[in-house]
Amino acid sequence: MSATEESLAQDIGAMLSGQQSVAPDPVQPFEFDAAFQTKIAALSLRDATFNERVDGLVSPEHFENVTEATLVNIAQKYFAKYRQCPDNTVLVKLVKDEVAANRIRSDMKAEVVSKLSQLIKADLSGRDYVVDQVSAFAQHQALGNAIMKSVDYLEKRDFSAIEASIKKALTVGAMTATEYDFFAEIGSRTAIRCDQRDGKIQPSGVTTGIKAIDELLYHKGWGRSELSIWMGGAKTGKTTALINSAIYAVAAGFNVLYVTLEVSKEIMAARADAAISKTMFGELQIHPENVEQAVVALGGSQTRGDFKIHEFPSGSWTPRELRRLIQHYKAKGVMFDAVYIDYLDIMAPDMRMNDEIANSKNVWVGVRAVAQEEGFAVISATQTNRDGFKADVAKAEHVAEDFNKIRIADLVISINKTEEEQQNEEARLYFAASRNQAGGFTIKIKQDLARMQFCLAVLGAA
Numbered sequence: 001m002s003a004t005e006e007s008l009a010q011d012i013g014a015m016l017s018g019q020q021s022v023a024p025d026p027v028q029p030f031e032f033d034a035a036f037q038t039k040i041a042a043l044s045l046r047d048a049t050f051n052e053r054v055d056g057l058v059s060p061e062h063f064e065n066v067t068e069a070t071l072v073n074i075a076q077k078y079f080a081k082y083r084q085c086p087d088n089t090v091l092v093k094l095v096k097d098e099v100a101a102n103r104i105r106s107d108m109k110a111e112v113v114s115k116l117s118q119l120i121k122a123d124l125s126g127r128d129y130v131v132d133q134v135s136a137f138a139q140h141q142a143l144g145n146a147i148m149k150s151v152d153y154l155e156k157r158d159f160s161a162i163e164a165s166i167k168k169a170l171t172v173g174a175m176t177a178t179e180y181d182f183f184a185e186i187g188s189r190t191a192i193r194c195d196q197r198d199g200k201i202q203p204s205g206v207t208t209g210i211k212a213i214d215e216l217l218y219h220k221g222w223g224r225s226e227l228s229i230w231m232g233g234a235k236t237g238k239t240t241a242l243i244n245s246a247i248y249a250v251a252a253g254f255n256v257l258y259v260t261l262e263v264s265k266e267i268m269a270a271r272a273d274a275a276i277s278k279t280m281f282g283e284l285q286i287h288p289e290n291v292e293q294a295v296v297a298l299g300g301s302q303t304r305g306d307f308k309i310h311e312f313p314s315g316s317w318t319p320r321e322l323r324r325l326i327q328h329y330k331a332k333g334v335m336f337d338a339v340y341i342d343y344l345d346i347m348a349p350d351m352r353m354n355d356e357i358a359n360s361k362n363v364w365v366g367v368r369a370v371a372q373e374e375g376f377a378v379i380s381a382t383q384t385n386r387d388g389f390k391a392d393v394a395k396a397e398h399v400a401e402d403f404n405k406i407r408i409a410d411l412v413i414s415i416n417k418t419e420e421e422q423q424n425e426e427a428r429l430y431f432a433a434s435r436n437q438a439g440g441f442t443i444k445i446k447q448d449l450a451r452m453q454f455c456l457a458v459l460g461a462a
Contacts, residue, residue: 032137034065039130040137041068042122045075048085050127054134062141067108067115074098088120142169163320206338206377209248212443212458213413213429218436222338222377223410227368229344230381231399231432232415233389237449238381239342241415243268243275244454245379246307246340251298254337255305257329259322261346265311268342272309275452306334314346319366326374336376341367343381345401357402364408384414392416393442396433410435416442425449426459 043050044058060076063069074094078086086094095112098104104112146169153161195201205221208214214221222228222245230241239262246256260268274281277294284291298304310325322339329336341347349362371378382405384391388398394414396406406412412433421427425447431439444459 032140036130036133036137037063037065037068038118038122039126040134041065041072042119043124043127043130044072044079045091045119046085047124047127048079048083050131051076051079051085052083053131057134057138059138059142061145062138065115067111068119070098070104070108070112071095071116071119091116091120139169145169206249206254207245207252209245210445210455210458216431216437216443217411222379223436224337224375224377225372226410226435227364227371227378227380227408228411229405229409229413230379230415231384231388231394231412232381233384233394236415236417237427237447237454238415239271240275240449240452240454242340242342242379242381243271243452246338247272247275247298249338250305250307251301253303253305255335256307256338256340257325257336258307258309258340258342259317259325260309260311260342261314261317262342263311265309268309268311271452272307278448278451278453280450281452305337308334315348318348318350319363319370320350322367323370323373326370336374338377338379339371341378341380345382357404360402361404361408364405368408368410388414392418393428393430394432395430398432406433409433 040058041063058072058076060069060073063072074091075086078090078094095104095116099106099109143166146165149165150162153159153165192201196203203220204224205214205217205219206224207221208217217223219226230238232238242258246258250256258268270284271281273279273284273291273295276298277284277291279287279291308329312321322341326336326339344363344367345360347363347367349359350366351362353359353362367378367380383400384394384398385400388394388400391398393416396412397403398414399405399412411431414430414432416428416430417426426444427447428442428444430442433439441461443461445455446457446459447454448456
């Protein structure tokens, strides 16, 4: 043993031999000050139950006192491996090992010994209160650290780093587990179901615009916090399906955001004009007054929802920018029920990688995460692969590029038609994948795509 290590061991040994038992004091409220941080540090070193209950929340970075941060780091590593707290003898050994490895600077030894003595003797009462406060403490400290780091990022004009740092800090402590007692809650579940049966609680879904489909879906429409997808080959009417569904939702009183990544907002608005007025897209200029009258009639309805259209360049818009756009509208008091994206396959990931499959997955997972956070339905479209385009029925395995899309989406409906059906302006809608209701069945519909009418009538099961 070196002279330095021997000296440290003697110091800690002397400290431990003078350890005193401190009587618990009544629980006192704490601020997130030095005393509160010392209380957390002491519990981290000595209380296994505390560590189990706050596992993953407390970080050495949260401590303003460097020696407390150092000792908490040592204790947490030990707890992570052995799921128990080190006793005094082990603590001495762990600190000596850190000194020998030069992970504790020589000028900090005396401070570490003094702080360890303080923490070993510290009162551990009030644990339950501290546990309740740790989540807020962790977020408070993480946010403070993020703000400090943002000063350097600001000087470098690295605004994305600032956003990422603050966003990460705000998530600290946010994912605490919420207990749900299955057996105890059966009464509340039954009450909700009775109210749904009796019409006291209306379905939460956003209408698809096709009553027969609404009736088949678990939420009686597009599910909130879910991702629903129209799948089909090129020119099968996916965009028309999106536009029609959005317009019917607006007419039913839902607030709708429509994002176009493929054509301009003016073209998208013109397609909506055609759908509302049932005018052929190429003839909008022949009787523009009639088109305007139909749109104004819908716009003047007291029960209609808001309808906002945004255009972004293909391959540039990301899930993070969707979140930012939603926050922009929330600040103005606009809360969306449904977001239509035309379409996810030409979005960009928040962080681009060399693997295109990974990029696609990041987009789909990222958009669905925003839907879950904000509670609105997301509806989009995706292409089938070549086999799917040739197949009589496009199934889940026929999705283009990445099968992760099927795993991520909550509902996938494929649009199918033979040449004969296309000539007869008919199509078959196949429920290719579904998380919350039965799938694998088909309904047949009548269409007029020239007038942007995705479904004029439901012809029955196919």
